[in-house]
Amino acid sequence: MKARILAVARRVFGQYGYHGATTRIIAKEAGIDISTLYYHWGEKGDLFEAVIFDMTEDMRQLLRRVEKVIHGRPLAERMDISIDMCTTYFFEHPEISNLILWRYFHKTREEMTWDERVPEFISDIARSMGLSAPGEPVSTRVKIRILAMMNSIHNFISGEHFFRHTLGLERDEYIPLAKETLKFALIPAFTGRFPDPPHSSETRGDLVEITR
Amino acid sequence: MKARILAVARRVFGQYGYHGATTRIIAKEAGIDISTLYYHWGEKGDLFEAVIFDMTEDMRQLLRRVEKVIHGRPLAERMDISIDMCTTYFFEHPEISNLILWRYFHKTREEMTWDERVPEFISDIARSMGLSAPGEPVSTRVKIRILAMMNSIHNFISGEHFFRHTLGLERDEYIPLAKETLKFALIPAFTGRFPDPPHSSETRGDLVEITR
């Protein structure tokens, strides 16, 4: 039950933001009484912190999975696979993108300490992508590029509804086009080479196909 | 007074989002009683709509100014100037980026109609950037690239606090680095050429070494 509340809270906080999400909505969506929620998680702020922590753990696992797959490959391929895997994963768990962007962009009225226990993984990503030498500290310039890259991905997930509405696309058209656009923008900059024009396997973004 | 309330509301809605911003906060920040706010703008949702409308008008004006400056120049230069002008402007009016990203990414509990003028906006940008033939309808692929580009810019503005905290940067270091990073990612993709480094050859230097 405690876990179910957390899962629902993740989704609701992601959709409406901290202030937009009420404990009543979360309880209702979980099919329980509001006081059961308070029994398990204490005050709203604590539940939110738990959500962030939980989401961060999922991020860590994703990055480990990606790292394993891209290890040893050339940069262009590493980029291609990383974008594919991350985009696919976040489209399946959009609340992660929502929560991350929410934390990046918006204030809460209550003071909310930026949790220093929540690492941003930036340096880890830089190293596993081979954009920085192992052992060496990652330069600020590389870090900000990683940030920009991750953000671009999250934008397409969190912005799905608005973008699809604006562009008049169905979900199954939107997702491959988002991937293509991400590769279009990111791969040349990072690799110095332009991506192959999208053929079926890349556009569909089927993870199995790409990773063989 | 009516105008002053609107200006404050823009800022506060931008900072806290629709639900996080209360009419009382807005009134207090404007130095007036809450009922004066209601006298001028009616209910909260109407004020928010007015804010969006007002902000959209500013966007339109900015784009017109940019269009005038870049007209007739080669693509790489158009990109460079556009990124510069937009970034500078949004850093001076961060609530615009905040509001736009808020609208893209987050739901309101109440039903809120989407502004139908956004799509034409995207097409205007595509045409003035010369990414699409005049008169012709702008393709979806180009539109989504414009969206990605604009979003990347807004990310750096709205994310300033979090990113600077993460990267340990002062504002006057952050802004030029944000611009550089935007150009790093966007110019090669759109122009097929890599941007000249802003000062020395070190822009890409730290990457090239490692990635080859």
Next chain:
DNA sequence: GTTTCTTTCCATCAAATGATGGAAACAAAA
């Protein structure tokens, strides 16, 4: 100066929201 219209604020309301105490339901241990 008086009247009329506009603007501002004080007091207040109703609903929403965060939060809690205590009784009931349930489960496990004795």
Next chain:
DNA sequence: TTTTGTTTCCATCATTTGATGGAAAGAAAC
């Protein structure tokens, strides 16, 4: 079965928040 501990819900509170009526203050017209 009884006891003990855990979990769930009902009822309720205190605050916050969106919203309004009406009095006072200003400003404009006469």
